[in-house]
Amino acid sequence: MGIKMISNGIPILVNLEEFDEAPGPNCMSFGFGIKTLINSIEAVGLINTPFVTRNREGRLDIVAGYRRIMALKAMKYDRINCIDLSDSGLSALEKLLFNLYDNISIRRFNEVEKGMILKRMMLYISKENIEMHYMQLLGIKNRREIDILMKIDEFNETIKKSIADGAISTNTIGLLYDFDNRSSSFILKCISDLRLNFNQQLKYIDYLIDISIKEGKSITDIMDEDWFLELLKDEDLNTPQKARKMLNLLRVRRFPFLTNNEKEFDKRIKGLRFPVGVSIKHSPFFEGQDFRLEIVFKDGKELKEKIDTLAQAEGLNGIRDPWREDS
Amino acid sequence: MKIAPINKIIIEKGADEYEQTSAILKRLDEPLVERISPDRYREKGEFMDMDKNTLRLIPFKGEFIKPCPGTKGYICCGYLILHVGMNCPLDCSYCILQAYFNQPSLRVFVNLEDELNHIGHIIDSHPERIFRIGTGELIDSLALDHITGWSNTLSSFFKGRGNAVLELKTKTDLIGGLLSSPYRERVIVSWSLNSPYIVSREEHGAPSVEKRIRAAKECQEEGYVIGFHFDPLLRHTNGKEGYLRPLEMMDKYIDPKRIIWISLGCLRYIPVLKSIIRRRHPRTDILDGEFIPGLDGKMRYFKPLRIEVYSFLREQIEKWASDTGLYLCMESNEVWMEGLGWSPENTGGLSSFLDKRVQKFVEN
Numbered sequence: 001m002g003i004k005m006i007s008n009g010i011p012i013l014v015n016l017e018e019f020d021e022a023p024g025p026n027c028m029s030f031g032f033g034i035k036t037l038i039n040s041i042e043a044v045g046l047i048n049t050p051f052v053t054r055n056r057e058g059r060l061d062i063v064a065g066y067r068r069i070m071a072l073k074a075m076k077y078d079r080i081n082c083i084d085l086s087d088s089g090l091s092a093l094e095k096l097l098f099n100l101y102d103n104i105s106i107r108r109f110n111e112v113e114k115g116m117i118l119k120r121m122m123l124y125i126s127k128e129n130i131e132m133h134y135m136q137l138l139g140i141k142n143r144r145e146i147d148i149l150m151k152i153d154e155f156n157e158t159i160k161k162s163i164a165d166g167a168i169s170t171n172t173i174g175l176l177y178d179f180d181n182r183s184s185s186f187i188l189k190c191i192s193d194l195r196l197n198f199n200q201q202l203k204y205i206d207y208l209i210d211i212s213i214k215e216g217k218s219i220t221d222i223m224d225e226d227w228f229l230e231l232l233k234d235e236d237l238n239t240p241q242k243a244r245k246m247l248n249l250l251r252v253r254r255f256p257f258l259t260n261n262e263k264e265f266d267k268r269i270k271g272l273r274f275p276v277g278v279s280i281k282h283s284p285f286f287e288g289q290d291f292r293l294e295i296v297f298k299d300g301k302e303l304k305e306k307i308d309t310l311a312q313a314e315g316l317n318g319i320r321d322p323w324r325e326d327s
Numbered sequence: 328m329k330i331a332p333i334n335k336i337i338i339e340k341g342a343d344e345y346e347q348t349s350a351i352l353k354r355l356d357e358p359l360v361e362r363i364s365p366d367r368y369r370e371k372g373e374f375m376d377m378d379k380n381t382l383r384l385i386p387f388k389g390e391f392i393k394p395c396p397g398t399k400g401y402i403c404c405g406y407l408i409l410h411v412g413m414n415c416p417l418d419c420s421y422c423i424l425q426a427y428f429n430q431p432s433l434r435v436f437v438n439l440e441d442e443l444n445h446i447g448h449i450i451d452s453h454p455e456r457i458f459r460i461g462t463g464e465l466i467d468s469l470a471l472d473h474i475t476g477w478s479n480t481l482s483s484f485f486k487g488r489g490n491a492v493l494e495l496k497t498k499t500d501l502i503g504g505l506l507s508s509p510y511r512e513r514v515i516v517s518w519s520l521n522s523p524y525i526v527s528r529e530e531h532g533a534p535s536v537e538k539r540i541r542a543a544k545e546c547q548e549e550g551y552v553i554g555f556h557f558d559p560l561l562r563h564t565n566g567k568e569g570y571l572r573p574l575e576m577m578d579k580y581i582d583p584k585r586i587i588w589i590s591l592g593c594l595r596y597i598p599v600l601k602s603i604i605r606r607r608h609p610r611t612d613i614l615d616g617e618f619i620p621g622l623d624g625k626m627r628y629f630k631p632l633r634i635e636v637y638s639f640l641r642e643q644i645e646k647w648a649s650d651t652g653l654y655l656c657m658e659s660n661e662v663w664m665e666g667l668g669w670s671p672e673n674t675g676g677l678s679s680f681l682d683k684r685v686q687k688f689v690e691n
Contacts, residue, residue, distance in 0.1 A: 132369060142429070178606060209605065214615045255617045258629045285619035286630055288400075289661045323631040 009088075011049050011081035016073055018060045019052075025092065025120065026053075026099045027066035030112040031164030037071040046072070046080065053095060054086040063095045064102040093124040104137065110164040111173075114138050115152035122150070148174045154181070159188045167192065172201040175209070183219040190223065193232070194243040207250035214254075258285065264322035272316070275309045286321055328500055328534040330416050330470060334380040335359040337368075337432065341386040347437040347475070348384050354474050358382075377424075378431035379416050382474070387436035392446050392460065397674060400622030401657040404590070405678030406459040406494070409446070411439050411477055413465045417498055418531040420608035421559055424465065426600050433466075435475055443484050450491045457682040460485075463496025463517075470499050478504040478514075485513035492689050496556065498533040500542035506549055512690045515587055516546045517554035522569030525561050529613060536573045544580040552688050554587045558656055559594035560636050562616050562628065567639055574643055583648030587688040588681065591637055591666075592656030594618075595627040622659070630662065637666030652684045 023029055040047075050065025062069055063085055072080055090098065100117060103109070109117065117138065121130055131143060140146060152163055152173055162168045168191055176184045187208065191201050212219050222228070231237075231246055252259045262282075269280050277296035283289070295310075297303040336358050342348045343362075352360070365385075391410050397403030413434040414424055450458050462468045462477065472478050478495060482505075485493045494515040495505075505516060518539045521529075526536055533539075547553050555577070563569065577583070594613065596604075601614060618626040627633065637655060644651055654677060655663055663670035671677040 128369070175602065206601075210614065213612070255619075255629075257632070258617050258619065261629075261631075287619060287621055287659075289659070321631070 009083035012084050013079050014082045015079050023066050024061040026063045026095045028113045028116045029066050034071040050082045052082045064099050111170050112160045112164045115149040118150050119153045162192050169198045175205045186220050186223050196243050207254045210254050261322045275306050333358050333382045337383040338362045339385045340364045342384040342437050345437040381432040383432045383434045384437045386438045391442045398623040398657050402677050403674045405674050408464040409460050409462045411462045415467045416470050417533045420529040420611045425603045454490050457685055458491035461494035467497050468495035469497040469501045472504040479508050482508045482510040482514045486510040492685050500534050500538045502542045511550050515552045518543050519556045520573045523572050524569045540576045540580050552587050556590045558592035561594050561613050586651050587684050588652030590654050590656045593628050593633045595625040634665045641667050
């Protein structure tokens with residue numbers, strides 16, 4: 001059956017109970033809302049007829065129109081018109097591509113959906129073929145991303161939902177690629193619980209990997225430590241505060257020498273008892289040579305007062321990189 | 328040392344026109360040959376092995392000679408990179424080339440000889456300037472010499488060019504080509520050295536420090552000017568003792584009065600390399616140090632840790648010899664001052680220092 005014949009297919013009435021809730025072998029929808037679709041169907045009815053095919057068990061698989069059918073089910077429809085492609089002669093791959101192109105013409109896929117597509121495609125065509133013909137179509141940047149997206153399909157529904165919602169980034173999944181499932185699940189759960197932003201996610205995993213290797217401990221052992229469990233339970237902190245505290249504790253553990261120096265510098269500056277609104281900062285990671293003085297003031301008079309106080313402050317000679325000996 | 332065999336040659340469209348292609352094919356023992364058009368060819372190399380058993384012969388269309396890109400905020404040696412090829416049969420865990428995994432296989436630019444006229448013109452047009460040119464940036468200068476014959480081609484090109492020197496940087500002991508070359512006067516051969524701990528754990532495929540230093544001795548005895556690069560320096564358990572070993576061997580085999588320069592440089596890496604290293608070398612501990620983003624965005628050891636390493640090595644090297652042309656690679660003025668006790672202040676200053684070393688050590 002050619003494209004023209006498919007579009008000219010005569011609709012048949014199908015019982016909605018014949019469809020499973022799962023997307024089946026051809027569809028690639030995850031993490032979508034059907035409210036807009038329901039509103040549309042309520043307003044103008046079902047504009048595009050879904051395409052279906054009968055599987056070996058005799059039940060119906062959706063070839064195109066999964067969201068529409070889910071919406072109609074939610075609207076308590078019993079039966080709808082569908083075009084049956086069972087005798088179309090289309091191969092399994094062709095049905096999959098039918099759905100792919102049906103979707104890609106009107107929307108972008110989320111990362112979970114891309115993973116679903118790749119997993120399904122891989123059943124019929126080689127990875128090399130996918131790289132050559134579909135990477136660009138799916139907006140996949142490189143080969144490694146294919147592996148990462150396919151890994152997403154192995155996660156549980158909650159994690160997948162966080163990924164589809166954009167709360168967990170592909171870069172984060174990429175960092176977890178070589179982890180065992182238990183460690184990945186631990187990490188992803190923590191990311192979700194503490195609502196880490198993308199930058200925090202990458203830092204968190206980076207610190208964990210480094211500490212795990214350096215200390216010869218597994219990721220799960222680190223996350224089972226008392227400090228971590230207590231932090232999660234701490235009722236005095238809200239979620240963003242917990243996230244920041246956790247990252248800071250991991251950073252101190254990962255960079256003891258650097259963080260000790262930062263602490264020592266802050267202590268010395270604090271000891272100088274500058275007027276309110278005067279602060280001194282070191283360069284990021286002390287890599288630059290210079291320090292930065294900041295004075296907040298209302299007017300010239302206040303500025304002069306602050307400069308005078310500052311000029312008379314004792315211990316200015318002590319402002320230097322903290323690791324240097326007293327001169 | 329043994330270099331992994333070349334099992335396959337990929338010849339890019341247009342490469343057959345150059346003599347070096349047939350010369351390379353003659354030197355190899357009937358490898359599988361595939362001729363390709365690069366615009367239609369899809370890389371098949373595996374990420375993990377970088378396809379180091381495949382040699383790709385390329386008529387390179389880009390610039391053969393470029394200034395070392397240097398890096399923002401740090402002092403560069405100001406040398407020029409001669410692009411003769413790319414990728415390396417050695418497999419050092421810290422190597423930047425791993426970040427180019429979309430360009431696997433060993434790559435040789437077969438039109439080098441044709442391009443030398445152009446490079447010669449540049450050199451000859453600026454007699455007032457000293458051109459320090461090296462091939463060891465994106466490939467080990469000698470690791471493929473037995474196949475490419477680069478040392479012979481290039482040393483004959485540099486012969487008689489009084490304002491240019493060629494630096495061949497290597498981790499190998501593959502000096503056969505050099506020893507058979509009659510043109511030695513404008514060639515500096517330099518070895519990248521490290522502590523035996525780092526060599527054995529991280530410089531996969533490279534010979535021991537002692538073998539490298541013995542090769543250096545042979546070259547020095549044969550009249551070559553030699554140099555050393557302690558780069559990348561890596562902090563590790565018993566690191567100070569570890570870095571004394573190559574110095575002891577240098578003391579045993581090398582005449583310090585005929586070393587043009589020794590450079591020191593702590594490991595720095597672009598952030599993206601970290602996860603690649605973790606995947607390709609899961610047992611490495613080179614990433615355990617306290618690395619921070621530098622002024623150029625590359626990761627490097629926290630400043631006092633670098634200064635400590637440089638001060639230590641400077642002290643040890645100066646105990647051995649006082650005039651070794653010691654310099655730092657990609658470091659700030661401040662680190663120079665504290666690590667070496669002086670600073671060239673900027674890239675121009677370091678270039679001038681190294682040019683003077685050339686004038687002193689290389690015959691005119």
